[in-house]
Structure formats: structure tokens, C-alpha cells
Amino acid sequence: MEAFIAFVQDNLLMIYSVTFAVFLGFELISKVPTVIHTPLMSGANAISGVVIIGAILLIRQTPSDDYLVLSFGLLGVILGMINVVGGFAVTDRMLEMFKKKK
Amino acid sequence: MMSSFWFDTAYFAGVLLFIIGLQRLGHPATARRGNLLAAGGMGLAILAAIFSPLQTDYGNFLWIILGLAIGAAVGFMAAKRVQMTSMPQLVSLFNGLGGACAVVISMVQLIGVEQTSPMSQPELGTILLTLVVGSVAFTGSLVAWAKLDGRLKDNALVPPFPTIFNMGLLLVSLGMVIYLAIIGEGSSLWLISLLAISLVYGITFVSPIGGADMPVVISLLNSFTGLTAALAGLIYGNQVMLMGGILVGSSGTILTVLMCKAMNRSLWNVIIGGFGSSGGGSSSAAAGEQVAKELSRPDAAILLAYSQSVIIVPGYGLAVAQAQRACRALDNELTARGVDVSYAIHPVAGRMPGHMNVLLAEVDVPYEKLLDLEQANEALPNTDVVIVVGANDVVNPSARTDTGSPIYGMPILDVDKAGKVLIMKRSMRPGYAGVQNPLFFLENSFMLFGDAKDTLQALLQETKVGV
Numbered sequence: 395m396e397a398f399i400a401f402v403q404d405n406l407l408m409i410y411s412v413t414f415a416v417f418l419g420f421e422l423i424s425k426v427p428t429v430i431h432t433p434l435m436s437g438a439n440a441i442s443g444v445v446i447i448g449a450i451l452l453i454r455q456t457p458s459d460d461y462l463v464l465s466f467g468l469l470g471v472i473l474g475m476i477n478v479v480g481g482f483a484v485t486d487r488m489l490e491m492f493k494k495k496k
Numbered sequence: 497m498m499s500s501f502w503f504d505t506a507y508f509a510g511v512l513l514f515i516i517g518l519q520r521l522g523h524p525a526t527a528r529r530g531n532l533l534a535a536g537g538m539g540l541a542i543l544a545a546i547f548s549p550l551q552t553d554y555g556n557f558l559w560i561i562l563g564l565a566i567g568a569a570v571g572f573m574a575a576k577r578v579q580m581t582s583m584p585q586l587v588s589l590f591n592g593l594g595g596a597c598a599v600v601i602s603m604v605q606l607i608g609v610e611q612t613s614p615m616s617q618p619e620l621g622t623i624l625l626t627l628v629v630g631s632v633a634f635t636g637s638l639v640a641w642a643k644l645d646g647r648l649k650d651n652a653l654v655p656p657f658p659t660i661f662n663m664g665l666l667l668v669s670l671g672m673v674i675y676l677a678i679i680g681e682g683s684s685l686w687l688i689s690l691l692a693i694s695l696v697y698g699i700t701f702v703s704p705i706g707g708a709d710m711p712v713v714i715s716l717l718n719s720f721t722g723l724t725a726a727l728a729g730l731i732y733g734n735q736v737m738l739m740g741g742i743l744v745g746s747s748g749t750i751l752t753v754l755m756c757k758a759m760n761r762s763l764w765n766v767i768i769g770g771f772g773s774s775g776g777g778s779s780s781a782a783a784g785e786q787v788a789k790e791l792s793r794p795d796a797a798i799l800l801a802y803s804q805s806v807i808i809v810p811g812y813g814l815a816v817a818q819a820q821r822a823c824r825a826l827d828n829e830l831t832a833r834g835v836d837v838s839y840a841i842h843p844v845a846g847r848m849p850g851h852m853n854v855l856l857a858e859v860d861v862p863y864e865k866l867l868d869l870e871q872a873n874e875a876l877p878n879t880d881v882v883i884v885v886g887a888n889d890v891v892n893p894s895a896r897t898d899t900g901s902p903i904y905g906m907p908i909l910d911v912d913k914a915g916k917v918l919i920m921k922r923s924m925r926p927g928y929a930g931v932q933n934p935l936f937f938l939e940n941s942f943m944l945f946g947d948a949k950d951t952l953q954a955l956l957q958e959t960k961v962g963v
Binding site for chain 1: 514515517518519521522523524527528530531532534535538541542545546550552553554555556559560562563564566567568570571572574575576578580583584586587590591593594596597598600601603604605608616617618714715718721722724725726728729731732734736737738739740741742743744745746747748749750751754755841843850851853854857858863866868
């Protein structure tokens with residue numbers, strides 16, 4: 395419990411910003427027309443690929459001869475990058491069709 | 497340090513671009529720009545992550561570049577090659593890979609990296625939670641992908657007493673997270689058991705949920721991946737991961753809730769409900785007595801050509817048969833003959849919300865022709881002919897009347913109120929929710945069996961030559 399209280403006190407500013415981000419996410423999406431739900435979900439999915447940054451930082455912090463951890467880091471970067479690039483590319487393909495007919 | 501200031505600025509700009517991108521993505525006119533802005537934000541964040549100064553930094557840039565190159569090539573090819581009709585599966589698969597990425601890094605943090613100082617309880621708890629949520633997002637998305645891709649039957653991999661089983665797994669895994677965080681124990685055996693339980697939970701969490709609810713599940717799993725990214729951001733003290741993840745987590749959650757509302761059900765009901773598993777034994781028995789009427793293609797073509805107004809109701813069958821182009825061609829022919837043709841789009845038709853909109857946009861159906869649920873239900877009683885192309889549950893009148901039906905209460909398109917209903921179906925099998933549809937046996941309903949694309953093309957030919 396003490397560790398928890400200390401954690402809260404050390405990270406107060408972060409707790410504020412996280413709370414605001416939660417409400418911002420709600421607000422951004424709550425008035426969206428159904429037409430756009432699929433591309434929106436796909437775009438949001440691409441953004442969730444931001445977890446790739448963790449894999450990049452992991453590789454940078456690993457000693458260069460620790461091949462096992464480096465390989466796992468590599469796997470993480472590959473998986474994350476498929477999510478990011480594939481996600482944005484497929485969203486763009488969907489939205490390209492919306493644009494055509496105007 | 498000066499340089500660190502600029503990298504922090506790049507991270508900040510990345511978060512800002514995510515926010516603006518998400519906002520623009522919410523409006524059809526600006527969505528494409530929004531997507532590119534968010535992608536730009538991601539590029540900026542990745543560059544900053546590669547070059548920003550770190551306390552312990554071994555470089556290893558070749559490893560990073562190699563991973564980025566392979567991932568980008570695979571992701572790009574997959575996105576370019578996929579058929580538009582199987583996009584929901586692909587999004588689900590991408591989402592699962594994001595979850596897998598989080599699993600890999602949290603596992604390595606726990607076992608592979610030698611700690612200079614022991615982790616605090618909140619730190620350890622965060623990593624363990626990343627592992628659990630990431631695993632659920634990973635295997636859950638894979639199951640959703642396999643179901644949508646037709647690789648997994650609806651009742652496959654379902655544990656006995658799914659609700660109790662899943663509650664048990666959830667409690668055990670969360671209990672283990674709390675216990676391990678408090679005792680500060682990170683032994684491999686514990687961690688691998690936790691990983692295994694979470695991976696299994698992801699499978700058994702999604703497997704009992706019927707295919708009709710997959711849009712909701714994908715959206716929910718998407719917000720799980722966002723949450724994982726945010727948790728991983730806490731581990732690395734990285735603001736882009738934290739904020740990007742939270743944004744996806746909260747917007748994904750609200751999108752999930754919106755979709756549940758469209759079906760008039762609660763999220764809880766979707767998760768424990770397992771559509772179709774309770775599916776109407778009584779109604780299917782009653783249906784055995786009834787016979788659906790078939791209509792020949794020439795007769796159907798005449799009916800269409802001499803009607804004043806036609807509403808097309810597309811469903812997943814349209815996507816499976818790749819029939820959007822044939823559908824558009826028939827629409828053109830009828831419109832040229834002076835028939836008023838429009839499309840009724842149910843919010844959860846297909847396998848993703850807006851799935852039908854994307855398919856129809858692909859073949860240049862103008863916005864004005866697309867009616868949403870309310871507009872369509874206003875227009876349907878004054879419509880001569882409705883063509884149901886591979887939709888089933890979203891036009892099932894028992895959702896209005898039969899309190900015993902598992903889909904009772906879901907808002908539907910009231911196609912039975914139109915003059916005549918033509919239903920294109922491959923067979924008399926019930927729809928994805930596993931519920932029998934009394935619509936097929938109504939006085940004004942006519943079945944056109946066969947592949948939706950073939951049937952539409954045949955109707956087009958008959959309309960062109962025969963009438």
C-alpha cells in the first residue's frame with residue numbers, strides 16, 4: 395500500500411494527463427457517423443502499434459552480444475511495424491474509396 | 497541537455513498528430529488526411545525513439561533497421577494485396593500482432609533483462625498487466641480473425657460452461673498479477689504459467705461469442721491493445737506510448753459501446769451472451785413446417801423493372817460473394833429505367849461497422865443513396881421491392897416480436913413492411929447468429945437461392961434483354 399501511495403504521489407502529473415487523455419478519446423469518437431466506423435477502428439488500431447517504441451528502446455538498451463534478447467527485440471519490432479505500416483496502409487486504402495466519388 | 501529537448505518535442509508533436517489525426521478520421525471529408533497525419537506522428541515518434549539519448553545505450557541500430565524494414569514490407573504488402581471484402585480479418589490480425597509485440601517486450605523485461613535495482617511493486621505490476629492484456633489481445637484477435645476468415649467454426653474451442661470458465665481464468669490471472677507484484681517474485685515458472693493462462697483466456701474469451709458480434713469484439717480487442725501500449729509506455733516512461741495507447745484505449749471503448757447500442761444490447765450481454773448458443777430451439781422446430789417460396793430469375797427481373805422504388809439491403813453475403821460490382825450494375829440498369837434505387841445500411845451489417853459503406857464506396861455508390869437505419873425504416877413501408885443481398889439477422893422480424901429469440905430487442909430493418917421482399921441466399925441455413933428467420937416464410941417474401949453475385953448478374957441480364 396505504501397508503495398502504491400508513493401507511486402501516486404510521484405506520478406501525479408502523469409495521472410492528470412492520463413485522465414484527460416481518456417476523456418479526450420471519448421470526446422473525439424462520440425459524435426462520429428457510422429460510415430466512418432471501419433476506417434476509424436482501423437486507424438486507431440494502427441496507432442495502437444505505438445507499442446513498437448517499447449521494442450526499439452528494448453533493443454537499444456540490450457548489450458550487443460546478448461543475441462537472445464536482441465532476437466526477441468527484433469521480433470517485437472517486426473510485429474509492431476506490421477501493425478503500424480499495415481494498419482495505416484489499409485486505412486488509407488479504405489479512405490481512398492470514399493474520396494473517389496466526390 | 498539540449499538534444500534531449502528536441503527529442504521530447506518530437507514525441508510531443510507525435511502525440512499531437514495522433515490527436516488531430518483521430519479527430520480528422522472522424523469526419524468523412526477529412527478522414528484520409530487524418531490518417532496520414534497520424535501516420536506522420538508515428539513516423540516522428542519512431543525516429544525519436546531510435547535517436548533520442550538514453551542512459552544505457554548500446555545502439556544496435558542494425559537490429560532496429562532490420563526489424564523496421566521487414567515489418568514495413570510485410571505490413572505494406574498485406575495491406576495492398578488484401579481483398580476489400582476480407583479487410584475486417586486483416587485489421588483483427590494486425591491488432592493481434594500489436595498485442596504480440598507487447599507480450600514479447602514485457603516477457604523480455606521480466607526474464608531477459610538483468611535488473612540493476614529490484615523493481616518496485618507498481619512497476620512489476622504494470623509489466624505483468626501488460627503481459628496479461630497483451631496476451632488476451634493477441635490470441636483473442638487471432639480467434640476473431642480465424643472466425644471471420646471461416647477457418648474456425650462458431651462453436652469451436654468453446655470451453656465447458658464458458659462464462660464460469662472465463663470468469664475463473666480472469667480471476668486467476670488478475671490474482672496472480674497482484675500476488676506476484678506484491679511478493680516481488682519474478683521466477684520463470686510463475687511467469688510462464690501466467691503467460692499460458694492469459695493466452696488461453698484470450699482464446700476462450702472470444703470463442704463462445706458468435707460471429708454476429710465480431711465487430712464489437714474487434715473494437716474491444718483494439719482498445720485492449722491500446723491499453724497494452726499505454727501500460728508499456730509506463731514501463732519505459734515514454735509519453736507517446738502512454739498517450740497514444742490511452743487515446744486508442746478510450747476511443748476504442750466508446751466505439752465498442754456505440755456498436756453495442758446499435759444492437760440494443762449491453763457490452764456485458766455481448767461478452768457473456770454467446771449469441772446463437774442459446775439459439776431458438778423452438779423457433780427452428782416451428783420453421784420445419786413452413787416452406788419458403790422461390791421465385792425464378794426472369795420473374796424477379798420483371799418485378800424489379802416495373803417497380804417504382806427498390807431498396808437494396810446488403811449484408812455479409814454481398815462481401816463473401818464479392819458482389820458489390822454486380823449490385824452496382826443492377827442499380828445502374830434499374831435507375832436508367834426510372835426506378836428509384838437506394839441502399840439500406842444496418843449499423844452492424846457485415847463484419848465490421850461501416851463494412852458495407854466501404855464496399856459500396858468501392859463501386860462509387862453515391863452517399864445520397866445510402867439510408868441509415870432510421871431513414872430506411874421510414875422509407876420501407878412505401879417501397880415496392882426490397883432486395884436482401886446476403887443479409888439475415890439484421891432483417892429478422894423476430895427481433896421485434898419474439899421475446900424468446902436471442903436477438904430480441906436488436907433494432908432491425910423492417911423489410912417485411914415493404915411491398916415485396918426478394919431474398920438472395922445461398923441456402924436456407926440460419927444466419928450468423930444461428931437464429932431462424934421467419935421473414936423467409938412471409939406472404940410477400942420470395943427466395944432467390946444461389947451465389948449473390950451470380951444471381952445479381954442473372955437479374956441484370958434478364959432486365960436488359962427480357963423485359
